[in-house]
Amino acid sequence: MSFASEVFSAFLIGVVEFAEVWVIYHNVRVLGGLDMNGALLLFGLSNTGFALAQVLFGHLDSLPQLIRLGTLDAYHLRPQPLLLQLITSDISLRRLARASVAMIVLGLGLIRNDLNWDLATFVLLTITLLSESRCSAHSSPSRRARNST
Amino acid sequence: MIDGAELTNSFNLRRLLRRHATRVGIPDSAQAVVRIRHPVAFTAYLPTIALLHLPGPPLLPSWLAWLAPLAAAWVWLLAFGTWRLGTRHYQGGGGMNVADSELPDSIIDIENLTRHSSASTQRASLATPPRNAHRRRPNDLSDRARFGGRVYRRQRGREVHHHQDADRHPVPTAGTVRTCGLEPVRQRRELAARIGVVFGQRSQLWWICHCAKSFSILAAIHRLDPDVAHKRTYELVEQLEMAETLTPRCANSRWGIACGPRWAAALVTFPRVDHPRRADHRLDVLVQAAVTRIPARRTHRARHHAAADHPRYG
Numbered sequence: 001m002s003f004a005s006e007v008f009s010a011f012l013i014g015v016v017e018f019a020e021v022w023v024i025y026h027n028v029r030v031l032g033g034l035d036m037n038g039a040l041l042l043f044g045l046s047n048t049g050f051a052l053a054q055v056l057f058g059h060l061d062s063l064p065q066l067i068r069l070g071t072l073d074a075y076h077l078r079p080q081p082l083l084l085q086l087i088t089s090d091i092s093l094r095r096l097a098r099a100s101v102a103m104i105v106l107g108l109g110l111i112r113n114d115l116n117w118d119l120a121t122f123v124l125l126t127i128t129l130l131s132e133s134r135c136s137a138h139s140s141p142s143r144r145a146r147n148s149t
Numbered sequence: 150m151i152d153g154a155e156l157t158n159s160f161n162l163r164r165l166l167r168r169h170a171t172r173v174g175i176p177d178s179a180q181a182v183v184r185i186r187h188p189v190a191f192t193a194y195l196p197t198i199a200l201l202h203l204p205g206p207p208l209l210p211s212w213l214a215w216l217a218p219l220a221a222a223w224v225w226l227l228a229f230g231t232w233r234l235g236t237r238h239y240q241g242g243g244g245m246n247v248a249d250s251e252l253p254d255s256i257i258d259i260e261n262l263t264r265h266s267s268a269s270t271q272r273a274s275l276a277t278p279p280r281n282a283h284r285r286r287p288n289d290l291s292d293r294a295r296f297g298g299r300v301y302r303r304q305r306g307r308e309v310h311h312h313q314d315a316d317r318h319p320v321p322t323a324g325t326v327r328t329c330g331l332e333p334v335r336q337r338r339e340l341a342a343r344i345g346v347v348f349g350q351r352s353q354l355w356w357i358c359h360c361a362k363s364f365s366i367l368a369a370i371h372r373l374d375p376d377v378a379h380k381r382t383y384e385l386v387e388q389l390e391m392a393e394t395l396t397p398r399c400a401n402s403r404w405g406i407a408c409g410p411r412w413a414a415a416l417v418t419f420p421r422v423d424h425p426r427r428a429d430h431r432l433d434v435l436v437q438a439a440v441t442r443i444p445a446r447r448t449h450r451a452r453h454h455a456a457a458d459h460p461r462y463g
Contacts, residue, residue, distance in 0.1 A: 038201055046193030072239075082236060083229075115200055128196040128217050 006094040014051070014101030018043060037112045044106025045128060051099035052129075059090040191220040262324035342371045342418035360410045361395045364417060371418045378417070385413040 021043050025036045034042060063086075066072045075085045115121055191214070198205040199214035303310045326333055331340045354363045361382075368378030386392055391409035 033203055033205075034197070034201075038197060038203075041200065042193050042197045045196055049193070083232060113201060121200060124196060124199060124214060128191075128193075128214065 003094060007097045010094050010097040011101060014047070014098040017047065018101065018105055037109065040105055041109030041113055044102060044109045047102035048099065048106050049129060051095065051102045055091065055093075055095045055099060057087060058095055059092060060086055191217045256329055258325075258327040258330075260325045262321050262326060338372060342373075343420060354410055354414050359395065360391075363410070363414060367414060367417050373418065381417055381419070382413070385416055389413055 021039055022036075025031065025039045029035060031039070063072070066075075066086075072082075075082055075089075078085065195205075195209060195211060195214035196217070197203075198209075199211040203211065205211045301312050303312065328340055329343045331343065333340060354360065355366060358366070364382045365378070368375070368382070373381070386395065389409040389412060391413065394409055
C-alpha cells in the first residue's frame, strides 16, 4: 500500500471513532454528567495521547513478526538495550494522521467549552498530554514476548 | 502460540471503550481494582472533569487529575517489569536446535591452566644474550629451550629479525582447555566445523567456481562424509530455495542472489552457533534466519530492511 492510502485509512479510522462518540452524544445529550462539548474534550484528550503513543511505540506491535523473521535475535546480539533498539527501530509517520484527527477534536473541545484560561489550566493540559502518552504506551509489549515464546 | 498483537488489540479496544464509556456504571470494587492497576481514568476522564469543574463520582475526585504523572510512572514501572519478565523467558525464535544432551554446558572449559617455567629457562633468561642474537638463526635446540616459547622470524628487506613472543602466546605446561568439548589444537578441524562461520567473516564460497562446486570443496575441507555432505547440501538447497542459483558462477550473481548460498556455506557442517553474551542463551541465529525466510531475489527496497541478513549481525 502506498503511503498516501495508508495515511488516508488511518485518518478514516480516527474519523470513524469520533463519529461513534458523536452519534451517541447527539442522541443522548448528557451521559455520565458530560454533554457533547465535554465529550469532545474527553475524546480529544484520550485519543491524542493514544495516537501519540502509537506514533512513538506503535511499531512494537509487530514484535511477533520480528521474532519470526529472526530480527529480534539479531537485536539481541548488539550491545545495546533491547527495548531501546526496538523503540528506535521504526517510527511510522502514517500514524500521525490519526493523531491529527485527535488533535483537531481536542482543539474543538477546548474552543467550545468555556474554560477559564489561567495558568492552572495550561499546566494541567500539558502534564495530562505528556503523562498520557506515557500511560497509553503501556500497550505492554511484554505480554507479546511472553506469549510468543 | 498466541499472536501477541491480537491479544493487545483486544486490551486496547476494551481500554478505549472504557475510556469513552464515561463511567456510567457504578464503580464496584472490581472496577476499582482495575483502575488501580491500569489507571485509565487519568488519561482523559479526570482531566476533563477537572477542566470543566465538574464534581465527578465520589471515588474519583477531580483533584486526582494532578496525579497523572504519578499514574504514568506507575504504568511504566508495570510495563517495564512485564517486559523484563518476558525477555528473561525469551529463548530465541525457534529453529533447528541440536539436542541439548549432545552439547557441553559452556563453550570454553578451562581446568587448572598454568604455565610453569622451569629453573633452567629462568637462569638462561638472566644471562645477557649476545648482541647479534636477533640476527642469528635460532634453529638449534638449545635456543628453543631457552626461549621457552615460539621463535618468530620477520624479514624486512635485507634485515632478518628473530624474536620470541612468549609473553603474548604463552604455551601452557599444565591443565586442559576444551572448546565446545573439543581440544582446541588437536581437534581444530572438528572445532572449525562446529563453530561455522564467525560473524563478520566473509562467507566460504569460491567465487570463480559454480556454487555447487563450492559446497563439495567445503565438505571435503571439513572431511564430511560424501553421502552426508550430499544429503546436507540437498537439504539446504531445498530449504533456502536456491536451486537456480547453484549453476551460475558465484561471482556472476548479485549480492541478493548469492545470499542463499552464503547461508548454506555457513551451514553445511552443522555448526553450533552460540549467543556471545549469555552462555545459556543459545540462539542459532544463522540457522533460524536461513530456515524462516530468505527471499531468493532481493529487491532494492527489501534489502534496506534486512538488518538480520547483514553479515555483521548474522
